[in-house]
Amino acid sequence: MKNKTVKLMQGNEACVEGALAAGMRFYAGYPITPSTEIAEISAAKLPRIGGKFIQMEDEIASMGAVIGASLTGLKSMTATSGPGFSLKQENIGYAAMAEIPCVIADVQRGGPSTGLPTSPAQGDVMQAKWGTHGDHPMIALSPSSVKETYEVTIKAFNLAEKYRTPVIILMDEVIAHMREKIEIPDKDELEIINRTKPENNFENYNPYEVKEGELVPPMASFGEGYKFHITGLVHDKTGFPTNKSDVAEDLINRLVKKVEKNTEDIVEYEEYFLEDADIAILAYGGTARAVKSAIDMAREENMKVGMFRPITIWPSPEEQIRKLAEKVRKIIVIEMNLGQYYLEVDRIANKLTEVHKYGRVNGELITPDEIISYIKEV
Amino acid sequence: MPSQLINNYFRTNSLPHIWCPGCGNGIVTRSIVEAIDNLNLDRDKVCIVSGIGCSSRASGYLDFNTLHTTHGRALTFATGIKMAKPGLEVIVITGDGDCSAIGGNHLIHASRRNINITTIVYNNNIYGMTGGQYSPTTPKGDKGTTAPYGSIDTDFDLCNLTAGAGATYVGRATVFNPKLIVKLIENGIKNKGFSFIEAVTTCPTYYGRKNKKGSAVDMMRYLKDNSINIETAKKLEDNKLKDKIIVGELYKNIRPEYTDEYNKIVDSF
Numbered sequence: 120m121k122n123k124t125v126k127l128m129q130g131n132e133a134c135v136e137g138a139l140a141a142g143m144r145f146y147a148g149y150p151i152t153p154s155t156e157i158a159e160i161s162a163a164k165l166p167r168i169g170g171k172f173i174q175m176e177d178e179i180a181s182m183g184a185v186i187g188a189s190l191t192g193l194k195s196m197t198a199t200s201g202p203g204f205s206l207k208q209e210n211i212g213y214a215a216m217a218e219i220p221c222v223i224a225d226v227q228r229g230g231p232s233t234g235l236p237t238s239p240a241q242g243d244v245m246q247a248k249w250g251t252h253g254d255h256p257m258i259a260l261s262p263s264s265v266k267e268t269y270e271v272t273i274k275a276f277n278l279a280e281k282y283r284t285p286v287i288i289l290m291d292e293v294i295a296h297m298r299e300k301i302e303i304p305d306k307d308e309l310e311i312i313n314r315t316k317p318e319n320n321f322e323n324y325n326p327y328e329v330k331e332g333e334l335v336p337p338m339a340s341f342g343e344g345y346k347f348h349i350t351g352l353v354h355d356k357t358g359f360p361t362n363k364s365d366v367a368e369d370l371i372n373r374l375v376k377k378v379e380k381n382t383e384d385i386v387e388y389e390e391y392f393l394e395d396a397d398i399a400i401l402a403y404g405g406t407a408r409a410v411k412s413a414i415d416m417a418r419e420e421n422m423k424v425g426m427f428r429p430i431t432i433w434p435s436p437e438e439q440i441r442k443l444a445e446k447v448r449k450i451i452v453i454e455m456n457l458g459q460y461y462l463e464v465d466r467i468a469n470k471l472t473e474v475h476k477y478g479r480v481n482g483e484l485i486t487p488d489e490i491i492s493y494i495k496e497v
Numbered sequence: 498m499p500s501q502l503i504n505n506y507f508r509t510n511s512l513p514h515i516w517c518p519g520c521g522n523g524i525v526t527r528s529i530v531e532a533i534d535n536l537n538l539d540r541d542k543v544c545i546v547s548g549i550g551c552s553s554r555a556s557g558y559l560d561f562n563t564l565h566t567t568h569g570r571a572l573t574f575a576t577g578i579k580m581a582k583p584g585l586e587v588i589v590i591t592g593d594g595d596c597s598a599i600g601g602n603h604l605i606h607a608s609r610r611n612i613n614i615t616t617i618v619y620n621n622n623i624y625g626m627t628g629g630q631y632s633p634t635t636p637k638g639d640k641g642t643t644a645p646y647g648s649i650d651t652d653f654d655l656c657n658l659t660a661g662a663g664a665t666y667v668g669r670a671t672v673f674n675p676k677l678i679v680k681l682i683e684n685g686i687k688n689k690g691f692s693f694i695e696a697v698t699t700c701p702t703y704y705g706r707k708n709k710k711g712s713a714v715d716m717m718r719y720l721k722d723n724s725i726n727i728e729t730a731k732k733l734e735d736n737k738l739k740d741k742i743i744v745g746e747l748y749k750n751i752r753p754e755y756t757d758e759y760n761k762i763v764d765s766f
Contacts, residue, residue, distance in 0.1 A: 145581050166763045171580050173759075176606035180573040183566065183603075187546070187577025190564065191585070195577070213567050341562040341578060342585050344541045348508075348557055350565035359511055359557060360565075 124303040130268045130294040131156035131198075133301055134224055135164065137272030138196055140309055143222070144170035145195040147184035149177055149203060152236045153292045154226035157198035178203035182210035186219045190349065192340035194276055198224035201243055202233055204250065211285050212251030213351045215374065218283035218327070218335060220314055222275045225287055226295040227404075227455075229482045238482025239292035241404055241455040245462075247287045248433045254371055256378035258385060259287040259433040261404040265299035271430065277312040278385060282377055283335040289432055291455065293405030293484065314338045321345055327370075328356040335377060378434055387430040388439055392418060396425030398494060399447040401440070401464055403429050406455055406485055413490035424494060435463050444468035449497060451475045453485060473497075506530035506540070508560045515554055517625075519705075519713025521672035521698030525619050526555045528675045528696070529588065532682035544585045546575040548595035550626045552619030552698075555590045569600030572607045575614050583756040586686065589616040593634040594624045597653050601633070608662035611690040612755035617682060618655060618693070621700035629703030636740075640707045655695050660748040665690035667748040671697040673720040677744060684746065689754045697742055 128136070134157050138146075146161040158174065165172040171188070175181040181197045188195040199207060204225045214221050227243045229235025243250075247259040258278050262268040268290065275286040317324050317337040326347040327336050336356075339345035352360035353367040361367075378385065389407075392414055393399060402410040407428045417424045427443055427450075429436050444450060450472055452461040461476035468474045477493050479485050503509065507530070516522045533543060543561040547553035549568035556563040562585070566574045571589045579587045596604050596618050607614060623641055624630040631641030631648045634655065638647045660667045666688035668681035678696050685692030697720060699705065701713040710716050720742065727745035730738055 145577070147577060147580075166759070167766045169763055171759065173576070173580050175573065175576070176602050179570060180576070180603055180606070183570040183573025184577030184580065186566075187564070187574035187579075188581035189577075190574075191578055191582040193581045195581075209567055210570065210573075341544050341564075342542055342582055346541065346560050346562055348563045348565065350557065351567055352565070 126301055126303060127298055128265060128301055129156065129296055129298045130262070130265050130290060131226070131296070132160055133265045133268040134198070134272050134288065134290070135160040136303065137269040138222065138276065139164060139168070140306065141273040141276035142194045142311060142313070143196050143276065145185065145188035145193040146172045146197065147175050147181040147188070147195070148197045149175055149181050149199070151178070151200045151203045153228055153295050154198040154200050154224060157224055178206035179210065182207040185221045186210060186214050189219050189221050190341050194220070194280070196222040196224065198226065200226050200228045201230040204243055204246060208250040212253065212255060214285040215251065215255040215257070216351050217349050218374070219285070220279035220283055221285050222272070222279050223285060223287050224290060226290045226292060228292055229480065235482040237292070239405055239455060239484065240480065240482065241291055241406065242459065242480065243289065244432060244454070244456065244459040247289050254375055256282070256284050256374050257287070257433045258282070258284060258378060258431070259289045260430060261289040261432045262294055262430070263404055263407045263428060264294065265297060266301045267430070268294055269301060269303070273309060273311070274387070277310065280312045280314045281334065282381070283314065283338060284378065289404065291405045317345065325356040326358040327354060329373070382434045382437065385431055385434060386436045386439070388436050389428040389430065391426040391428065393425035393427060393443070395423055397423045397448045398451065399443055399449070400424065400426045400451045400453055400490070401429070401460070402426060402453045403432060403460070406453055409485050409487050410453055410490060413487035416487055417491055417494060422494065432460070435467065437467050440464055440467045441471070444471040447472055449473045449475060451477060451494065451497060453477045453490060455479055455485065502527060502530050502534060506533065506560055507558050511558050514558055516551060517702040519699065519701040520551070521621070522552055522555065522619055524672040524675050525617065525678060525696040525698055526558065528678040529590070529617060529682055530559065531679045532686065535679065535683055536686055538586055542585055543588065544578055545588050545590060546571045546578065547590040548592070548600060550592035550595045550624070551621070552590055552592040553595060569595050569598070570603065571595070572600060572603040572614070572616065576607060576612055579612055579614055580756060580759070583613070583760070587614045588686070589614055591616060591618050593618060593620045593622060593655070594632040597633045597655055597658070604659065605662040608659045608664040608691050608693065610755040611663055611665055611752050613689055613691070615682065615685040615692040615694070618695050619698045620655065620695050621698045621704060623700050623704035625700050625703050629707055642707070656693065656747050659693040663691070663752070664693045664748070665750045665752050666692035668746045669695040669697065669742070669744050671720040671724050671742060671744060672699060673717055673724065674744070681746065690752060
């Protein structure tokens with residue numbers, strides 16, 4: 120048994136630790152509450168290991184810099200909150216279209232607009248999926264503890280590299296600023312995925328050619344001898360733009376399907392007291408902690424309540440939610456918004472069961488007591 | 498027969514280009530590869546980043562590491578590349594609307610950082626790709642499709658803007674004098690810091706037609722007749738310089754370069 124490193128840290132710090140463990144070597148960001156510590160800690164740690172940190176002039180610029188750095192081969196990330204997340208959307212779409220691996224931590228706060236800068240919220244759930252225009256793949260993960268933030272951040276980098284796509288870590292102010300004990304695993308216990316590289320085929324390299332058996336096209340870096348072109352325009356396998364409708368159709372479908380078809384690989388979730396439950400609460404992120412306490416209390420009152428907690432928010436755990444809907448009498452979706460993920464759950468449940476929503480947008484946490492009251496009410 | 502420069506440095510299978518007859522963009526693009534050729538740069542280490550607009554399509558035609566980004570954001574992607582891999586020679590191709598309207602913030606901050614990137618703006622005084630709307634460099638009073646009664650905006654002097662913001666090499670030349678463009682780009686690339694070259698180009702299709710500037714040849718003649726070299730300009734009275742295009746090396750300075758400064762921090766550990 121090896122000695123584990125045990126530390127007390129906040130979620131934002133765990134995010135940086137996870138990122139560094141995953142191999143993050145470039146960070147570009149812009150100060151915004153409540154994500155700023157992710158930038159501050161990255162600024163302190165990255166140069167010590169030969170990595171790069173840059174504070175850009177705005178949110179848009181930091182997303183651009185992250186993509187540029189990733190194209191040179193460095194694992195890159197940025198962090199932000201609602202207003203900044205809105206600004207980054209254009210270049211998040213670029214990363215999705217041009218298939219540039221990168222990670223974006225969005226520490227959610229009250230919105231819309233500048234909203235409630237220091238209060239928790241979960242109002243960016245739909246923005247994470249649909250914030251940028253056009254049809255595109257999206258992966259978003261939502262941790263529920265400091266420890267899980269560390270793990271989810273590593274997973275975010277792994278998925279970004281594996282699927283060549285931007286990955287969102289959908290945090291909230293509760294998880295970001297809460298301090299908890301976390302056990303840092305040994306490096307050799309971690310699974311780290313790096314992007315697939317082309318095999319020195321300098322003359323015939325097509326940056327977007329997917330060969331038989333490949334999940335995504337192998338990715339060269341700038342400066343290695345492959346003189347390829349990258350654009351946000353619709354492009355064929357050579358990387359050059361085209362207006363051909365069949366190429367556009369194939370490209371967008373390939374991008375969306377590389378995630379959609381691999382939902383099983385990407386999806387992660389937790390089930391809590393669901394075996395005999397006839398009411399299931401679906402919650403994620405910080406809210407799931409209150410739900411867990413509520414379920415412990417409800418169980419003492421012999422109420423058959425359990426929780427389904429998606430860790431992967433996008434793509435949604437569709438199959439698991441459908442099975443849940445077949446099994447339980449009611450699903451209650453509890454989230455710090457007015458029912459965003461509820462829409463997804465209600466769609467998947469497709470009238471197999473009753474789906475209720477309980478939400479809040481005033482910056483206050485949802486408490487276990489009121490969850491119990493609401494369960495009794497429905 | 499195309500020149501050897503075209504055969505050597507252009508992706509000839511991506512030609513013909515999308516630019517209109519009489520457009521000056523081809524002259525600027527050829528000047529860039531001529532400068533690269535004169536400096537004998539390792540083309541595998543050259544990275545050309547562009548934004549959105551007519552000029553920014555140039556990246557697709559050039560056989561280097563090339564990146565066609567989002568509108569106004571070329572410098573942000575370029576900054577990420579240069580910061581991540583300072584060994585790459587990063588050149589940004591942009592237009593007047595791209596770099597000074599939607600990308601204006603990035604332009605002044607790249608200048609301020611003095612990061613070793615050479616930016617070449619193809620200034621045609623108009624948004625060409627979208628069909629002739631007035632840009633931040635459309636001269637006050639001139640027309641665009643969104644300024645049908647003449648622009649009331651004061652236009653930018655992009656060279657003064659970047660010099661004021663901290664760029665360490667700033668120059669301007671017109672497509673009438675490509676030799677000067679080549680020289681400025683060469684010196685810009687050699688400068689260890691942020692270099693800004695304004696290539697004044699012609700858009701007979703939109704700017705020219707909207708403002709009754711005549712044919713492409715007339716517009717070229719206008720550039721010839723109205724350009725004054727900075728050394729000559731220094732000796733002239735201000736009233737002689739009104740509406741003239743001041744060309745040449747306009748500003749030079751030596752300041753610490755951004756990635757060098759960052760690497761000092763990395764090396765201190």
